[in-house]
Amino acid sequence: MRTITGIPEGWPEDEAAALAVQDALRGRVVRDETGPAPGTGTVTGIDVAYDDERGVVAAAAVVLDAATLDVVEEATAVGRVAFPYVPGLLAFREIPAVLGALEALDAAPGLVVCDGYGLAHPRRFGLASHLGVLTGLPTVGVAKKPFVFAHGEVGPERGAAAALLDGADEVGRALRTRAGVKPVYVSVGHRVTLDNACAHVLALTPQFRIPETTRRADRLCRDALLDVTAGWRPGT
DNA sequence: GCGACAG
């Protein structure tokens, strides 16, 4: 199913307003729940594609069976871009469309796997945490590139990891999902433990570096964007 | 002050 989403009422218009929202919501992140067990129930991948030229955004949510990684359900949402890209404020750009796709699902999402960071964020409230707090769902962030926290060497074998430390607090982990291939960066979003988040990511990467959830969502949102973009007339 | 900077 594909829906059309608007920008929520009161959505921040500028950076100052966005920072205030992060300040107001960051205390609502729940870190003392283990979260769903890997390999059971469903896991949902989220991703977003843009056509900045036209100000159009497309989001996808793909629900997988956690045990088989088969697709259970897919949903997309298209709309207008709600915020410019600003490092540290990615959530304000992605979340409106993502909410539209999630709301279009009939299946229970289970753990939501986001493209980006959760707690390993300059103000400890990245996209995954923000989405988790707004939806109440357990979320995890899986980023492809380092952001604010450095880490030590990661062993060459699959499953090896290095901590992302904010002082003594481990806010994320660089995790090798394929031997000899660059690691991904896992961080807790909401209502999940870092250990459990990493176990999920390993269960979602039997073959490729990137979790099957986000690979599927990536393809789907790109296709959705092309559908909207095809035959576009200059004017709207 | 100067760069770096998830997607």
Added chain:
DNA sequence: ATCTTGTCGC
């Protein structure tokens, strides 16, 4: 994120 040719490798 997106743009975008060739090139190396399974």
